[in-house]
Amino acid sequence: MPKSRSQQISLGDTPYYHCVSRCVRRAFLCGVDAITGQNYEHRRGWVEERLLFLTQVFAIQVCAYAVMSNHTHMVLFVDEDETKNWSAMDVITRWHQLHKGTLVTQQYEREGAVPEHLQPLLDSTVEAYRQRLMDISWFMRELNEPIARLANQEDNCTGRFWEGRFKSQALLDDAALMACMAYVDLNPIRANIDDTPETSAYTSIKQRIAMALHHKQPQHLAPFIGNPRHNQPKGLPYSLNDYIELVDLTGRIIRDDKPGHIDISLTPILQRLNIPSESWLTLTAEFEQHTHIAVGTETNLTHYYQHSHYQRRPKIAKTKKLLA
Structure with missing residues (x-):
């Protein structure tokens, strides 16, 4: 039996969570209907607009997001303070x-x-x-329910638009956080929807790159604040330029199927995250397949499962190998 969301989300272990919502009707409910040819692409704009609005209301920041044709990915930061x-x-x-x-x-x-x-x-x-206002379940409810009502009104029908439960994963350390963010930002490229990060519509990476060209960061996304230091402000503890370059190079390597030829410019941030190059490619290509309810090193996972009263530690051996 699945655990309740309140048991899965433990702010004492981590404020970072990867959340996924999926549509329940046809495969391209938010994109182009292959049967009728009707284009529902504008619904992705609904999701993006609502998501960024909610960051102004909740004490929850968005680190990364991708609105796909039939599901959404978000990496969220709960700012309890x-x-x-x-x-x-x-x-x-x-x-x-x-x-x-x-x-x-x-x-x-x-x-x-x-x-x-x-x-x-x-x-x-x-x-x-x-x-x-600091509860991820309420955040997801306030995101998904208005979208469902709009879609049902447009389709002139009733019933569920999204699956009943959204999926959430606890990201227990910086390595899990960065790998999951890159995985989310590269979703449209892996799905052959877009060719480059800067042209991938309805994603956080497109917004970050567009603003970076003007030496700014998006107002409604969690900011990158540079490398960890004393008395640092709130934000993602890495360089924005490093992250953009990391996503771009990772996406290019995955698309070209060259797992053994990683550009040397990837080395600094991967060394700081202590992730081997091969493991990084596996995580950013198949994050959900190799992870479970929480993601992190073996020590962090063990603490999380103990706090959450899990009797088993699912997929810990696989995660241990990838994030050793």
């Missing part, structure tokens, strides 16, 4: 961008206060909203 700095008004204002809230929260937003006898109710509601 951010929610601790939110005032009651901050929490309510954010939640009201998604839902109407209650009469009490509406009164508080409108007037800045509520009668004394309603204060306990307001406080408990604010804390409930605060927890939801």
Whole structure:
């Protein structure tokens, strides 16, 4: 029996998670219908727009994403510390961008206060909203449900658009994080949808490259902050240029089927991640096939499974080999 999402997501082990949602009807429900020839490509834009909007509401940042024809990939970072700095008004204002809230929260937003006898109710509601705004399950719900309603309205039908449960994987260390991000960003290239990272529509890597040309980073994506250092700001602890070059070269090597001829410029970041070249290619080409509910070194996986009360440690031998 699968574990509940609350048991799979353990912020004490890692704030980084790889999440995947898949459509349930036909194979190209979000792309081009091979039977009718109707193009649903615009729905990928719906997903991207909604995803980036939610990063402004939730205490969750997007590290990488790819909106494919029948599924979506996201690497998410839960910023638990951010929610601790939110005032009651901050929490309510954010939640009201998604839902109407209650009469009490509406009164508080409108007037800045509520009668004394309603204060306990307001406080408990604010804390409930605060927890939801750092909850990946709520994030995925707020992403997927509006898309499903729009698609069903367009198709003039009812029923499920997405599978009932999204898949999530805990990324327990920097090596797992970087490998998963590259895997996500290269999804359209492996699927022969696009030829290069900079032209791969509805992906984080396209946004990062477009902004990098202007010496900027995308506003709604988790930023790269350079190599780890003392008192560093929040963000991905590597160089953006290194990452873009890594994705580009990895994608080129995989497409040309040359696993033994890796460009020397790949060496610095792979050495810092302690991933052998052959293992890197395997991870970035077949990440989901070789990993399970969590990804990381053997030590990190062991701690995670213990904290999550797993009796078995699925695929730990394979992951140990790839991330030794």
